Structures are given as C-alpha cells and as structure tokens.
Amino acid sequence: MKADRIYNFNAGPAALPLPVLEEIxxxxxxxxxxxxxxxxxxxxxxxxxxxxxxxVARVKRILKLDDRxxxxxxxxxxxxxxxxxxMNLLGAGDSADYVNTGTWxxxxxxxxxxxxxSINMVASTEDRNFSCIPQAISFSADAVYAHITSxxxxxxxxxxxFPETGGVPIVSDMSSDIxxxxxxxxxxxxxxxxxxxxxxPAGVCLVIIRDDLLARTPGDIPTMLRxxxxxxxxxxxxxxxxxxxxxxxLVLKWLExxxxxxxxxxxxNRKKAGLLYDYMDQSGFYRxxxxxxxxxxxxxxxxxxxxxxxxxxxxxxxxxxxxxxKGHRSVGGCRASIYxxxxxxxxxxxxxxxxxxxxxxG
Amino acid sequence: MKADRIYNFNAGPAALPLPVLEEIxxxxxxxxxxxxxxxxxxxxxxxxxxxxxxxVARVKRILKLDDRxxxxxxxxxxxxxxxxxxMNLLGAGDSADYVNTGTWxxxxxxxxxxxxxSINMVASTEDRNFSCIPQAISFSADAVYAHITSxxxxxxxxxxxFPETGGVPIVSDMSSDIxxxxxxxxxxxxxxxxxxxxxxPAGVCLVIIRDDLLARTPGDIPTMLRxxxxxxxxxxxxxxxxxxxxxxxLVLKWLExxxxxxxxxxxxNRKKAGLLYDYMDQSGFYRxxxxxxxxxxxxxxxxxxxxxxxxxxxxxxxxxxxxxxKGHRSVGGCRASIYxxxxxxxxxxxxxxxxxxxxxxG
Numbered sequence: 001m002k003a004d005r006i007y008n009f010n011a012g013p014a015a016l017p018l019p020v021l022e023e024i025x026x027x028x029x030x031x032x033x034x035x036x037x038x039x040x041x042x043x044x045x046x047x048x049x050x051x052x053x054x055x056v057a058r059v060k061r062i063l064k065l066d067d068r069x070x071x072x073x074x075x076x077x078x079x080x081x082x083x084x085x086x087m088n089l090l091g092a093g094d095s096a097d098y099v100n101t102g103t104w105x106x107x108x109x110x111x112x113x114x115x116x117x118s119i120n121m122v123a124s125t126e127d128r129n130f131s132c133i134p135q136a137i138s139f140s141a142d143a144v145y146a147h148i149t150s151x152x153x154x155x156x157x158x159x160x161x162f163p164e165t166g167g168v169p170i171v172s173d174m175s176s177d178i179x180x181x182x183x184x185x186x187x188x189x190x191x192x193x194x195x196x197x198x199x200x201p202a203g204v205c206l207v208i209i210r211d212d213l214l215a216r217t218p219g220d221i222p223t224m225l226r227x228x229x230x231x232x233x234x235x236x237x238x239x240x241x242x243x244x245x246x247x248x249x250l251v252l253k254w255l256e257x258x259x260x261x262x263x264x265x266x267x268x269n270r271k272k273a274g275l276l277y278d279y280m281d282q283s284g285f286y287r288x289x290x291x292x293x294x295x296x297x298x299x300x301x302x303x304x305x306x307x308x309x310x311x312x313x314x315x316x317x318x319x320x321x322x323x324x325x326k327g328h329r330s331v332g333g334c335r336a337s338i339y340x341x342x343x344x345x346x347x348x349x350x351x352x353x354x355x356x357x358x359x360x361x362g
Numbered sequence: 363m364k365a366d367r368i369y370n371f372n373a374g375p376a377a378l379p380l381p382v383l384e385e386i387x388x389x390x391x392x393x394x395x396x397x398x399x400x401x402x403x404x405x406x407x408x409x410x411x412x413x414x415x416x417x418v419a420r421v422k423r424i425l426k427l428d429d430r431x432x433x434x435x436x437x438x439x440x441x442x443x444x445x446x447x448x449m450n451l452l453g454a455g456d457s458a459d460y461v462n463t464g465t466w467x468x469x470x471x472x473x474x475x476x477x478x479x480s481i482n483m484v485a486s487t488e489d490r491n492f493s494c495i496p497q498a499i500s501f502s503a504d505a506v507y508a509h510i511t512s513x514x515x516x517x518x519x520x521x522x523x524f525p526e527t528g529g530v531p532i533v534s535d536m537s538s539d540i541x542x543x544x545x546x547x548x549x550x551x552x553x554x555x556x557x558x559x560x561x562x563p564a565g566v567c568l569v570i571i572r573d574d575l576l577a578r579t580p581g582d583i584p585t586m587l588r589x590x591x592x593x594x595x596x597x598x599x600x601x602x603x604x605x606x607x608x609x610x611x612l613v614l615k616w617l618e619x620x621x622x623x624x625x626x627x628x629x630x631n632r633k634k635a636g637l638l639y640d641y642m643d644q645s646g647f648y649r650x651x652x653x654x655x656x657x658x659x660x661x662x663x664x665x666x667x668x669x670x671x672x673x674x675x676x677x678x679x680x681x682x683x684x685x686x687x688k689g690h691r692s693v694g695g696c697r698a699s700i701y702x703x704x705x706x707x708x709x710x711x712x713x714x715x716x717x718x719x720x721x722x723x724g
Binding site: 012014039041241323 | 366367368370372373374375376377378380383384386387390391392396397398399401402403404405406437438439440441442444445449469472473476477556558562563564565566582583584585586587599600601602603604605606609683685686691
C-alpha cells in the first residue's frame with residue numbers, strides 16, 4: 001500500500017490498479033506527446049483512435065470474441081441497458097425470458113415491462129431472499145433472449161455455471177464480474193457492463209453484441225438508443241466519454257500485460273475470494289450471507305454477531321486503512337468488494353484485520 | 363504556454379484551464395484525503411456529495427437561477443437530449459417550434475420527428491448556407507417550447523440576442539456557449555449542454571429544467587430517459603459520471619474564483635473574439651464565413667485564398683504550437699474555437715501567427 005492510500009473495498013466506483021492511476025497522472029498534462037491532456041484531445045484525432053481501437057482489440061482478445069461480435073462503448077450505465085436491451089431486441093410478437101436474482105435483475109425486468117414488452121420471469125430466488133442462484137430453469141424455446149445478472153453485488157451471489165438455454169442467446173448484465181473469469185462465449189448474444197467495478201471509472205458502459213441480435217435493432221427508435229448507431233461508427237456517432245474509455249484501455253492493458261491475461265486474473269480472483277471465505281467458514285464470528293454454491297468471487301457479503309459490532313468493524317477497519325466495507329444500504333451488514341484491481345495484499349490485510357477484530361470482540 | 367503544451371483550438375473536446383488540470387493531476391492518487399483517487403470514491407460518499415452539490419450550487423449562482431430551476435447531470439451528450447426533450451415534453455396533441463440554424467438543429471429536429479412528435483420548423487437559414495441566424499420569427503402561441511441552438515460550432519454563428527417568443531419557453535442547446543455570457547433566464551424553460559466545450563471533459567451533459575416543464579415528464583417512459591428520475595435523486599439514481607462532474611465543478615470554481623464570474627468571463631470572451639475578427643476584417647487574406655451580425659464568440663470560422671493554403675496554414679500552425687485549427691470535416695476551411703478556457707495569450711499568439719503567415723503567403 002502506498003503511504004497515503006487505503007485498501008479500497010468499495011462496491012463501485014471501486015479500486016483501480018495503482019499503475020494505471022499513476023500512468024494517467026503522469027501524462028495528464030501532455031498525452032502521448034500531443035501537448036494536450038487526454039481530456040482535451042479531439043475524439044476525431046489519431047490519438048483517440050489509437051485509444052479506442054486498442055480498447056476494442058483488447059476486449060476481443062481477452063474474451064476470445066470472433067467477428068460476429070461488436071464491441072461498443074455507451075453512456076448511461078447498465079441502467080440504460082435495462083431499457084435499451086428490450087427496446088432494440090424485442091419487436092411486436094417477440095418475448096424474452098428473465099431470471100430474477102436480485103435488485104438489478106428486478107430493475108431490468110421493470111424496464112422491459114414499462115415499454116410493454118412481453119417477458120417471462122422463468123425463475124426467481126426472491127423467496128430465498130436472493131441468497132442463491134436458481135437451478136434447473138426451463139427456458140422458453142421461442143424466447144429471443146434469456147436475461148441474467150451474472151454477479152449480484154448486493155447479495156454477494158454469482159452464476160458459477162452459466163445456464164443451458166437450449167440455444168436461446170443469453171443477455172447478461174456483467175457489470176460486476178466482466179473480465180474476472182473466462183466465458184463460453186457461444187452461449188452469449190449480448191453482454192453489458194458498467195465500467196466502474198472491474199474495468200474503469202464510472203461514465204462508460206461496455207456492450208458486446210452479436211450480429212444476429214444487432215440485426216434486430218429497429219430503425220424507428222431514437223438514434224442514440226439504437227445499437228446500430230454505435231456499431232456503425234465505432235462508438236463515435238457523437239462525442240464518446242473519452243477519459244473513461246482511455247482508463248478502460250489502460251486497465252485492460254494492465255490485465256493482459258501485468259497480470260498475464262484472463263486465466264491468470266481468474267486464478268488470482270479465486271485465491272482472493274478463497275482467503276476470505278475459508279477464513280469466514282472456520283471463524284464462527286463472521287457469517288457469509290450467500291449460499292455456498294452461489295458465492296460471488298467479487299462481492300463477499302457477511303454479517304457479524306450484531307449490528308453494533310458491524311458498525312464498530314467498519315469504523316475500526318477504516319482506521320486501519322481498509323475502506324468501503326459497509327454493506328449496501330438496502331441490506332446492511334458488511335461487504336468486501338474484491339474486483340480485478342484489488343490486490344492480493346489488500347485481501348490479506350483484510351483477513352489479518354478480521355482475525356484481530358474477532359480476537360478482540362469474539 | 364507551459365513548455366511542452368500547445369495552444370489548443372479544438373472544437374470539442376477542447377482546452378481546459380491549466381490550473382484545473384494541474385489540480386486534478388496533483389490529487390489524482392489521493393482525493394481530498396480519502397486515500398483513493400476521485401475515480402475510486404463511491405458516488406454515495408460524503409466526498410462525492412460535496413463535489414456534485416458544489417457543482418450544482420455554482421451553476422445556480424453563475425446563471426442566477428431561482429428555485430424553479432433544477433440542475434441535472436446526465437449522460438449521452440447533447441445528442442441524447444435531442445430525443446429526450448420531445449420525449450419528455452410533448453404529449454399527445456402537443457407541438458413545439460424548432461429553428462434550424464445548422465447541423466445540430468437539424469439533428470434535434472430529426473430526433474423529434476423519429477418519435478412522431480408534432481413540430482413546426484418556424485425558421486431556417488439553410489437557404490443561406492446557415493451563415494446567419496434568422497430574424498423576425500413568428501413563433502406559435504400554443505407551442506410547448508421553442509427549440510434553438512444558441513451557438514453553431516460548425517458554421518461559426520450564434521444568437522446575439524435571444525428571440526422574443528411571446529411567452530413560449532425557449533429550449534436551447536447551449537453545448538458550445540454555456541457560461542460564456544449572461545442570460546435573461548426568464549426566457550428559458552430548458553437548457554442543455556454537453557460539457558466538452560465550455561465546462562469540462564466529454565462524458566457529462568448539463569440539463570437545466572424549469573418546474574413547469576419538468577411536470578410534463580410522463581411516467582410511462584423508461585426510467586433513465588425521464589428528467590424526473592434525475593431531478594428526484596440529485597442526478598444519482600444510478601452511478602453518475604463522477605470524474606466528468608468533478609472536472610466541471612473545478613472549471614466552474616475557476617470561472618467564479620479565478621476569472622471573477624460570468625460578466626468578467628463574457629468580457630474576456632468578447633475581447634478574444636474581437637482580436638480575431640478585427641484582424642481578419644482588415645486583412646483581405648482571411649475571410650470570415652459567418653455574417654457579421656451572427657458571428658460566434660466561441661467558434662471563429664474562416665477561409666484562406668485556397669484549400670492548399672488552408673492545409674499549409676493548419677500544418678504550419680501546429681509546428682508553432684497552435685493546434686486544432688482545421689474546420690469541421692463537413693465544411694472544410696479553418697476554425698479557431700476559443701471557449702472559456704482558452705486564454706487571451708492563445709488568441710494573441712494565433713493572431714501573431716496569422717499575421718506572419720499572411721506576410722509570407724499573402
């Protein structure tokens with residue numbers, strides 16, 4: 001940990017790799033010899049073309065995307081995708097399946113319904129307080145897509161295995177676990193992810209869309225809400241969020257060149273989460289809230305014996321340079337978000353602190 | 363000019379005040395003592411609350427907005443507002459007036475029509491190649507709003523005086539002249555502005571909306587496309603573009619505390635534009651493309667005697683540390699964008715260069 005920096009367990013916006021932040025800082029007044037800040041260069045310049053093209057190439061390489069897939073950068077976060085997905089993919093007479101695994105799935109469902117789209121909620125774990133991912137789901141053979149939330153930040157669950165849909169393309173909100181593990185891309189038709197957890201700052205949303213779904217985009221919806229607008233113009237129909245895309249580019253470069261690629265990243269993520277879950281499982285003091293087989297590798301949610309102890313835990317943690325451990329305001333408790341950029345040393349420091357706290361208060 | 367920086371005349375993204383860039387750079391690894399970068403702090407934290415609340419307060423103070431006005435930060439740029447304005451403000455049976463003064467007005471009109479909204483194009487200067495602003499317009503008494511583009515970046519024109527609409531609220535795209543001069547706010551119902559010209563980096567769009575227009579927002583459109591969603595949650599229904607809002611806050615602080623407020627800013631802008639236009643008018647070598655009474659104070663568009671000379675001009679300018687002088691790709695020629703952050707010294711350096719170039723090639 002650098003002298004005046006903390007270990008940051010925020011759920012998003014979240015920690016970024018320190019070498020990325022340092023590179024941004026160092027070149028902030030003069031980007032790539034342009035004599036301008038990266039915030040001042042034209043999006044129509046060679047400088048920015050290099051940034052966005054490199055970012056797109058890295059996304060394709062990391063996720064092993066073939067030419068059927070288009071890599072787009074949009075604004076409005078995943079919340080805008082909740083409305084754009086059904087608006088673009090569901091025409092008259094079409095319907096889609098949705099699986100409800102928590103707050104964000106619920107919102108995605110709501111935005112489809114607001115538009116009067118026909119959707120089927122084929123599974124939900126609401127009756128189990130969203131503490132797990134549903135099993136053995138029957139997807140509709142005629143669904144245009146099957147929507148899931150691959151990782152649920154608030155309840156700390158994730159899909160350990162992506163479902164068999166009988167060929168229906170999965171549309172997944174991957175805001176909180178994109179680039180954290182490898183994917184069988186054949187299952188997916190569209191992936192979207194707000195950047196501010198695993199790959200960048202707030203202000204840009206990655207959308208990966210397959211040709212056959214892109215072809216469904218209607219021509220009579222507003223230009224800025226059509227996926228084709230972005231696909232046809234390399235995400236630059238209008239001025240894109242340049243700084244956020246630049247930061248994403250640097251994070252993906254760090255993932256490939258410093259971490260060593262997606263397999264190495266996934267291995268590190270399993271190790272980080274394993275440290276926390278293994279310790280919690282034998283402690284008796286800390287209690288994980290997600291069911292074991294659905295546990296997220298990104299958001300480790302847990303309770304202490306009392307709410308008072310939880311408050312003390314969060315307060316003492318920050319005094320020890322460990323920030324962002326409060327659970328989401330809708331559920332309380334504690335949460336350690338350990339996305340890609342969170343170093344192993346941060347998790348080790350957290351486990352050490354948890355042990356000391358248990359000794360003192362257990 | 364700092365040793366390795368150029369004078370930047372880009373049309374957007376554009377120059378930012380050097381002290382703002384330096385402050386961002388200096389605190390980039392540790393924002394306000396948080397031990398985190400401003401890109402890593404939670405939008406639900408006290409740190410970010412202070413940023414967005416200060417930004418909102420400065421917008422209200424600079425433009426002398428009373429409590430009827432709501433200050434919102436959205437994503438998607440002005441292009442997203444082209445669709446959101448009619449989507450939110452025009453119900454069944456409603457209609458609005460639009461004035462066409464160039465590329466961006468044309469796009470705003472197109473996005474209203476795509477949605478099947480009833481609009482009247484009450485004036486256009488297309489027949490004069492958009493080289494001026496129309497005069498003596500008859501606005502419709504029953505229009506919900508009258509849409510204008512206050513400054514036209516491509517053709518280099520602006521509304522020197524805002525039109526009398528007989529009480530119909532003006533909705534204005536002010537992306538390229540927001541905060542460049544004082545406004546009679548009584549005339550306006552909604553103002554929108556992409557940040558990347560006069561107030562920040564790309565990735566955030568300021569929307570100022572009056573109570574009576576906000577009340578028109580329908581409840582049955584997607585959540586992220588409703589103005590009320592942003593008004594009810596201080597622009598934080600979902601994660602906002604934190605870094606871009608933070609930069610806007612710093613630019614507005616610079617405008618108030620370093621420049622000395624909007625009147626001083628306007629005076630400086632008149633002086634900067636005056637230097638360029640006065641020189642061009644007496645040169646005979648450079649020819650302004652906008653009609654005199656409609657000349658923009660932000661985008662000074664001009665031609666040289668030949669396209670070859672224009673190419674040479676742009677190429678030699680960059681060798682002299684003057685960047686971004688090429689005209690928009692749709693019209694050619696040259697353009698010096700001199701938004702708020704462009705210092706007087708930059709314009710003086712440009713005029714000196716233009717004189718030397720004229721002596722050599724004239």
